[in-house]
Structures are given as structure tokens and as C-alpha cells.
Amino acid sequence: MTAWFTRRTMGWSSKAVIAAALLAVVLVAAVPVAFLAGVIMMLLGHVVGGLALFGASVLVAVVAVTVASMTGVRHVRKLVSRAVADLQGRAGGQENHPVVTLDRADYE
16 A cells, blocks of 8 residues: 555644643633632622632633643644645655666566
């Protein structure tokens, strides 16, 4: 089977980037819920607890988005550098094809 027909599967680094992005999306979506819960807590008299809940949810969401973006950028840089190296290897004629030397009898 030739190289262009092989099926490519995701590696563990791709799965980790997707998991980090999904976690960041879930945590960002949880910020309004935490805000609502914090407001209810403050109305019931737990002002410090409500502020802590909302502040902690925002802090965790910011950290998750930062980690997801950094891992995503690193992953994209790695993919681009591999693609550029592959293109440079093809342009330079450094393809990995086996070289077969033929004897004079093989031409007849």
C-alpha cells in the first residue's frame, strides 16, 4: 500500500489538545452559572463566599483558556515545521526511495 492511501489517526498530542480545548470551553460556559450562584449566595448573606466562587470560576476559566491556547499553538507549530521539512526534503531530491543497481544482464 502506498503512502498516500494509508489512514492517518490522531496521536496522543492531538487528543490532548482537543481535550484541553473542550475543558476550556466547558469552564468558560460555567462562568455565568457561577456568577448566578454567587449572586444568590450574596443575597443570602454569604458575600465573601459568593465573591470567592465567582472569582475562582473566572480564574480557573482564564487558566484553562491559556493552557489550551498555548498547547494548540505549540501543536500547530510542530505540524507546520514537519510539513515544511517534508516539502524541503522533496524539493531537494532527498526522497527515501530504494536504489536498485542493475547488472548488464538485467537490461537484456
